Amino acid sequence: MxxxxxxxxxxxxxxxxxxxxxxxxxxxxxxxxxxxxxxxxxxxxxxxxxxxxxxxxxxxxxxxxxGEHDEEWIKKIINYVRGKTFVDIGANVGIYSLSFFKDAKKIYAFEPESRNYSRFLGNIKLNSISNIEVIRKAVSSSNRKSKLFIDKVDQGRHSLISAGEDFVEVSSTTLDSFVQKNNIRNIGLIKVDAEGAEMKVLQGALKTMRKYHTPMLVEVNSPTLGISASYPEEIFSFMEKLGYSGYALIGGLLKKIRAKHFEGVVSENILFKK
Structure with missing residues (x-):
């Protein structure tokens, strides 16, 4: 134009x-x-x-x-992050992090794609925010180089899961190694929006979840999970074995659900907590 x-x-x-x-x-x-x-x-x-x-x-x-996106969830989970550390995996341009910066003590946000990362940093600078650290890495099940597949139309659809021919190489870390290396404590909530790679993120956060029992807000998206040969049932089974239960936001209330809830549901955020 x-x-x-x-x-x-x-x-x-x-x-x-x-x-x-x-x-x-x-x-x-x-x-x-x-x-x-x-x-x-x-x-x-x-x-x-x-x-x-x-x-x-x-x-x-x-x-x-x-003036909002996912506002119901942001209002519902604010008490989990108040005065604590918030970890934002798949931050995009930082809507969750920028919504919580006044409430959380510290925020670690992961965004591997260069344009999203730069614009996130720009909005942090624009507002003189000091408690958000943006890490230009993907979060996965291992520490290595990974292919990040780029969606040229939707900046929120970049994924570690193969969904096209266009990709860039990015660094990946597990959440466990990042938490240990940086001696992170008092995590109030971890948000995971990884466009189909959610299982990889959870597998790399196993020690953290076992040690700290941290609530996890996970996007469960049937189509993107299907690309990675994962399914909602797999995520629920993995989390339930760790003692977590899944909760959906229905009518403004958190209601306990099971994987069968996803029959006919395309995408929904699920709060896993103990």
Whole structure:
């Protein structure tokens, strides 16, 4: 897009937000913007932070339009991170971390993709935040170099699981080795959004979970798990053997569920806790 066209499109988006167009219209507008690099400013409702947003990316478009994304979960789990350490695996541009920075004592956020990483750092600098450390690594089941497969349309879909031909090589670490190396204690919550590689993350966090019994917020996405030959049942079985139970957010309440809940469900965050 040239600069003039960008300005016209941004004007349309701004008026759509300002005049509070119906949600379905905003959704269809995003389909036209998806994958385009269009920068705008917006604020996170939870923390009041000013963010530079790429509204061609779904998560950031939602922040621009509504000031929030996954707001129900963010409100529900805030007590787990208050005064403690929060670990954000698959941070993207840092929506969870930037929402919690006033509440958590320390935040370690992992984001291996260079553009997401740079923009996350930019928003930290923009708001003079000192308690978030962003690590440009993937989290997996071993410490090694890994292929990160790049989704050119959706910045939130990059994955260690093969889903195309475009990839970059990134460094990977296990959570266990990172926690031990950095002598991390008092972890209130670990969030895992790894686009199908969640089992690898959990396998590499086994010692941490056994030692600290840390609650884990895990995205369970049936299609992306299927690419890695993993399934919701495998995640539930793995966590239940460690003494964890899974909870879904239903009607604003945490309700205990089992893997069979995912019959017909595409994607959902699950809080595993003891």
């Amino acid at each position: 040239n600069k003039l066209l960008n300005l016209v499109v941004l004007g349309i988006v701004y008026m759509t937000k300002r005049l509070n167009f119906p949600r379905f219209f905003k959704f269809y507008l995003f389909q036209a913007l998806r994958g385009k690099k269009l920068m705008a400013s917006g604020r996170l409702k939870k923390s009041g932070l000013l963010m530079n947003l790429d509204i061609g990316n779904f998560v950031e478009y939602m922040i621009y339009m509504y």
